[in-house]
Amino acid sequence: AQKVTQAQTEISVVEKEDVTLDCVYETRDTTYYLFWYKQPPSGELVFLIRRNSFDEQNEISGRYSWNFQKSTSSFNFTITASQVVDSAVYFCALNAEWETSGSRLTFGEGTQLTVNP
């Protein structure tokens, strides 16, 4: 069965610090998709990124970057020069094992990031 682990329940940083959110996943499939979503206090889940298992290139989007390493089954997310508006719960999710799990997303428990001014 597929599983996603976000070991960091809460992280608190001061504005302008860099912060990395960890995500470790488990699946027996060789083809799968990984996602990060942001959930601000308003509650809506906002899509940030989708990666497939065959593309291990790191990705950068502005202050956000993602490090995908199949060897360690990790898909970590780094925010550079954090800002107060980055405060939110961040979820890592996996879509795999379609024969048994269909198209569902399996989510980690989420990491609450607080950026203090």
Next chain:
Amino acid sequence: GAGVSQSPSNKVTEKGKDVELRCDPISGHTALYWYRQSLGQGLEFLIYFQGNSAPDKSGLPSDRFSAERTGGSVSTLTIQRTQQEDSAVYLCASSRSGNTQYFGPGTRLTVL
């Protein structure tokens, strides 16, 4: 509309009553999903629709929960004889088949 919409945004009901939650997916998205988010359980999958059919209902927690989708668009999640443990935020998402799921703002259900 541009995104997934859900109604109502908040619902307070008494234990034992039935409730209906509505989801309007992004236009053109053939797949629709329901999830539930509660404090103790995190984000849980409930049901998946492809068009009007539901190939995966395995996440529905009991037979008090049902869902339907009509016209390949709007979906309704119905909870009968609500219990306090049903209190949660119910999230709907839609996607083009097999692609990224985009979520609505959710319905916060409180069962007194």
